[in-house]
Amino acid sequence: xxxxxxxxxxxxxxxxxxxxxxxxxxxxxxxxxxxxxxxxxxxxxxxxxxxxxxxxxxxxxxxxxxxxxxxxxxxxxxxxxxxxxxxxxxxxxxxxxxxxxxxxxxxxxxxxxxxxxxxxxxxxxxxxxxxxxxxxxxxxxxxxxxxxxxxxxxxxxxxxxxxxxxxxxxxxxxxxxxxxxxxxxxxxxxxxxxxxxxxxxxxxxxxxxxxxxxxxxxxxxxxxxxxxxxxxx
Numbered sequence: 490x491x492x493x494x495x496x497x498x499x500x501x502x503x504x505x506x507x508x509x510x511x512x513x514x515x516x517x518x519x520x521x522x523x524x525x526x527x528x529x530x531x532x533x534x535x536x537x538x539x540x541x542x543x544x545x546x547x548x549x550x551x552x553x554x555x556x557x558x559x560x561x562x563x564x565x566x567x568x569x570x571x572x573x574x575x576x577x578x579x580x581x582x583x584x585x586x587x588x589x590x591x592x593x594x595x596x597x598x599x600x601x602x603x604x605x606x607x608x609x610x611x612x613x614x615x616x617x618x619x620x621x622x623x624x625x626x627x628x629x630x631x632x633x634x635x636x637x638x639x640x641x642x643x644x645x646x647x648x649x650x651x652x653x654x655x656x657x658x659x660x661x662x663x664x665x666x667x668x669x670x671x672x673x674x675x676x677x678x679x680x681x682x683x684x685x686x687x688x689x690x691x692x693x694x695x696x697x698x699x700x701x702x703x704x705x706x707x708x709x710x711x712x713x714x715x716x717x718x719x720x721x722x
Contacts, residue, residue: 566594579635648665
């Protein structure tokens, strides 16, 4: 059973300051059946910080009056932190960078889901989070990128666990970990060399939206790429 949103559904986009978050907001604003799109971004002056638990709770509480939301996408995340990119070897691992990677890519998003859960609509609904293929443990063929890989793997486990709990009340909720492909953006700019397929943000988002709307309900979370292909955990 594919997703059937109400005729006038509500959407929430977290992280519209980034290329993909911005593209998600534009896509939804052009969707004729979407009644409203709420956008959250620090670049728009919102008091929101993934490393500040109190700010996450405050923003989520303020959003409840604008819900319930049938579609939520958390498009936050960071690959390069404080000017330092992913580690290529064990010798480059650093405690502070590991802590921040987990805080931004796993802990903050998990707390965001915790506090937004009461604002997710009943019936057919999607809670999606940008993840990464490198977060797949079984698909790790090259090694390296310790903090980013580990934080995305942790994120995936958090999404899977939350999905199981939330679906006890709403079995039609799809919780989705998304691999957007390599997208032309500031995040991926240092790593675009040699990439066979470099996507525009709008192209990636259109693919992800199409793939998500075709998902059937199942126990636990989905982990898919922008073409709708399943990725092994």
